[in-house]
Amino acid sequence: MATLPVPTKADSQTLSEAVKSADSTYKVLYFGLHGRGELIRNLLAYGGAKWEEITPEWPAHKEHTPFGCLPVVYETTSNGTILELAETPAIERYLAKKFNLFGKNEYEHHKVEEYLSSTDSAVTSFSIKIIQSPPEKRVEEANKFYAEVLTRFISVHEAHLQKNGSNGHYIGNSATFADIKTAFLIDRVLFLRPKGADEVPFSAKNSPNLWKVHETVNNHKSYAEWKESPKYQELSVSTKAFFKYD
Numbered sequence: 001m002a003t004l005p006v007p008t009k010a011d012s013q014t015l016s017e018a019v020k021s022a023d024s025t026y027k028v029l030y031f032g033l034h035g036r037g038e039l040i041r042n043l044l045a046y047g048g049a050k051w052e053e054i055t056p057e058w059p060a061h062k063e064h065t066p067f068g069c070l071p072v073v074y075e076t077t078s079n080g081t082i083l084e085l086a087e088t089p090a091i092e093r094y095l096a097k098k099f100n101l102f103g104k105n106e107y108e109h110h111k112v113e114e115y116l117s118s119t120d121s122a123v124t125s126f127s128i129k130i131i132q133s134p135p136e137k138r139v140e141e142a143n144k145f146y147a148e149v150l151t152r153f154i155s156v157h158e159a160h161l162q163k164n165g166s167n168g169h170y171i172g173n174s175a176t177f178a179d180i181k182t183a184f185l186i187d188r189v190l191f192l193r194p195k196g197a198d199e200v201p202f203s204a205k206n207s208p209n210l211w212k213v214h215e216t217v218n219n220h221k222s223y224a225e226w227k228e229s230p231k232y233q234e235l236s237v238s239t240k241a242f243f244k245y246d
Helices: 012-018 036-045 088-099 104-133 135-164 177-191 207-217 221-227 230-242
Strands: 025-029 050-054 074-075 080-086
Touching: 012 080, 036 088, 036 177, 036 221, 036 230, 080 088, 080 135, 088 177, 104 135, 104 177, 135 207, 177 207, 207 221
Parallel strands: 025 050
Antiparallel strands: 025 074, 074 080
């Protein structure tokens, strides 16, 4: 079995100082598909981080992870400290904070959390109603999701984005984790549209403000490079195969 990085043993103050490292490198322990590792990889790409994949040997590695599940991210800081990061939402928020994607003050941080919570509800609904449905029921479930969940999501989020000036951001003129998560939702819904389902309601015509967020995020240089990379394409192919998409 391949040896995993060994987290540095130190008191919390020492580790907290190590977290301030601005030029850390990362290793992502996750399966060869998008899944729960997708947004983590997207954040690393957006932040311009250097990272590599560790292919898990499962279930052999299970007992060596903090909670017996994946993904796990190992951060090596500039002074050689190794930090072990676990649980998907916690990893995502850690990285978003690391890359200054939570706004410029505590109030903006709270607003980012509001938008994240709303978007996460749509992501969870999509996973339960469509991805986890038997293939023969996905078209029916997708059409219900588009009509019932996305219609409401689009109406609410279009209004919030319009209030911010329809500038491709939820808050001010700067990118936040809220922007990246919404772009992730749009990409995931478009990518995993069952064959024969209705058209996804995300579009420049039907949801112009959300679509501008999507385009703004996807035009970010390092993010765009990641999505165009052979590795990303490989993960896309294996994801569709894993979830039995034609």
